[in-house]
Amino acid sequence: MDVYKITGGKPLKGTIKVSGAKNSAVALIPASILADSPVTIEGLPEISDVLTLQALLEDIGGKVDFNAGKMIIDPTEMIAMPLPNGNVKKLRASYYMMGAILGRFKNAVIGLPGGCHLGPRPIDQHIKGFEALGAKVTNEHGAIYLRAEELRGAKIYLDVASVGATINIMLAAVLAKGRTTIENAAKEPEIIDVATLLSNMGAEIKGAGTNVIRIEGVDKLHGTKHTIIPDRIEAGTFMIMAAVAGDGITIDNVIPFHVEALTAKLREMGIDIVEGEEQIFIPKSRNLQAVDVKTLVYPGFPTDLQQPFSVLLTQATGSSVITDTIYPARFKQIDELRRMNADARVEGRSAILAGSTPLQAATVRASDLRAGAALVIAGLIADGVTEVQEIQHIERGYSSLIEKLRGIGADIQKVTIPEEAVVNE
Ligand SMILES: CC(=O)N[C@H]1[C@@H](OP(=O)(O)OP(=O)(O)OC[C@H]2O[C@@H](n3ccc(=O)[nH]c3=O)[C@H](O)[C@@H]2O)O[C@H](CO)[C@@H](O)[C@@H]1O
Ligand SMILES: C=C(OP(=O)(O)O)C(=O)O
Numbered sequence: 001m002d003v004y005k006i007t008g009g010k011p012l013k014g015t016i017k018v019s020g021a022k023n024s025a026v027a028l029i030p031a032s033i034l035a036d037s038p039v040t041i042e043g044l045p046e047i048s049d050v051l052t053l054q055a056l057l058e059d060i061g062g063k064v065d066f067n068a069g070k071m072i073i074d075p076t077e078m079i080a081m082p083l084p085n086g087n088v089k090k091l092r093a094s095y096y097m098m099g100a101i102l103g104r105f106k107n108a109v110i111g112l113p114g115g116c117h118l119g120p121r122p123i124d125q126h127i128k129g130f131e132a133l134g135a136k137v138t139n140e141h142g143a144i145y146l147r148a149e150e151l152r153g154a155k156i157y158l159d160v161a162s163v164g165a166t167i168n169i170m171l172a173a174v175l176a177k178g179r180t181t182i183e184n185a186a187k188e189p190e191i192i193d194v195a196t197l198l199s200n201m202g203a204e205i206k207g208a209g210t211n212v213i214r215i216e217g218v219d220k221l222h223g224t225k226h227t228i229i230p231d232r233i234e235a236g237t238f239m240i241m242a243a244v245a246g247d248g249i250t251i252d253n254v255i256p257f258h259v260e261a262l263t264a265k266l267r268e269m270g271i272d273i274v275e276g277e278e279q280i281f282i283p284k285s286r287n288l289q290a291v292d293v294k295t296l297v298y299p300g301f302p303t304d305l306q307q308p309f310s311v312l313l314t315q316a317t318g319s320s321v322i323t324d325t326i327y328p329a330r331f332k333q334i335d336e337l338r339r340m341n342a343d344a345r346v347e348g349r350s351a352i353l354a355g356s357t358p359l360q361a362a363t364v365r366a367s368d369l370r371a372g373a374a375l376v377i378a379g380l381i382a383d384g385v386t387e388v389q390e391i392q393h394i395e396r397g398y399s400s401l402i403e404k405l406r407g408i409g410a411d412i413q414k415v416t417i418p419e420e421a422v423v424n425e
Helices: 022-034 048-059 086-090 092-105 124-132 163-173 189-200 232-245 256-268 303-313 332-339 369-381 401-407
Strands: 002-007 012-017 039-042 063-067 070-074 107-111 136-140 143-147 155-157 179-183 204-206 212-216 225-227 246-252 279-282 293-295 318-324 343-347 350-355 363-365 385-389 411-416
Touching: 002 369, 012 232, 012 401, 022 039, 022 048, 022 070, 022 092, 022 163, 022 189, 022 232, 048 063, 048 070, 048 086, 048 092, 086 092, 086 107, 092 107, 092 124, 092 143, 092 163, 124 136, 124 155, 124 163, 163 179, 163 189, 163 212, 189 204, 189 225, 232 246, 232 256, 232 279, 232 303, 232 369, 256 279, 256 303, 293 303, 303 318, 303 332, 303 350, 303 369, 332 343, 332 363, 332 369, 363 369, 369 385, 369 401, 369 411, 401 411
Parallel strands: 012 246, 039 225, 155 179, 293 318, 363 385
Antiparallel strands: 002 385, 002 411, 039 070, 063 070, 107 143, 136 143, 179 212, 204 212, 246 279, 318 350, 343 350
16 A cells, blocks of 8 residues: 655745646536537646546547646547446546536436545535436436436526536536526636636536526537646645745745635734735744634635644644534544644534644544645654555545655655555544
């Protein structure tokens, strides 16, 4: 099994570049299914979620060429093959195969999605949307069957402003007959990115990025070329790293507006943030002050940064509370941080962290993607050599992490250890 070994305490300095956004990539790739000619996507991150989606497109007959972040997808010979399990279970966003295959072929069979275990992650709002568009949806032996004679535009009010449901309904609705309105839509930047690709393919979409999206169905969509937006969660992870371990770090390829909730919190803690057009510079930080954080839908503080942020709070003066209103049980990093000497505990939907506590190296487990990112940051500031296990979760979402961190002076390596050395819960 592969693990990361990190020797903490090295001064981190220089420039670190952000890759394309994972949560856009995983929707843009399935969106290509809807076109009648090749789609090119540039700037994709080299992460396992992207490779798994490439395999899923190939499973249904797509021809895909992926090289240096550029993916050329020829969807012309795709067929609505069932995708019951296997690759589907490797990532959360395989649910976008439902909307895209249903949208193009009017029927689809897809296993239930995988992804990070953050507590319950229902897809009832996706299903509600597909049904409103005229699909019959059944769950048979762990696979979702979607069948429609034709898809017709509808008015859909989402009970929760779900990113996945918003995008999935857009994918299913762009080729439906007539007008679809999604109310209480999610507003994340990734939704705008997907709407931009679909519009450039010929779709008629208005309001992406607001809470009402209107889609006028069209008869066909064509290929196009698209450049993905930068990953605001990767950028945020590097900002947190720079604040807690940096000796002057520039984060390159970031849209500062996309990380404003984090920037505001960091400033509240006393951290200097210098914003450029596509760069953020964070000088060495001193005297971090405790703050409370509540995760909310965009533009609120993102749940995906809550776990990395908890490491920063172990180094602040005073006691901080993090409350995750999106995934109330998303605190598996806390037990691992306690192994590293953090003074932290979970109470209900909150984590309470007392600072400032020097962290000590330990062998820890990345239970999920952002818990893994949190443990890497913890390893960078801990005294000694930290071993992070289960890094396959981290590699679902961070492109070339080792190389990027080494580029700013981190001592981190990927090594293979025998299976018997793996820690169990
Ligand atoms: C691939 C992807 O883009 N993943 C992101 C996406 O996940 P994902 O799209 O799965 O998250 P959602 O925005 O759908 O979930 C938000 C909230 O709505 C609830 N919900 C969602 C759908 C549904 O049908 N019913 C329902 O109750 C969820 O349990 C959660 O409490 O947004 C999350 C919230 O920003 C991020 O943590 C994930 O990184
Ligand atoms: C939860 C995440 O991803 P996914 O939805 O793909 O599991 C994440 O990116 O933090």
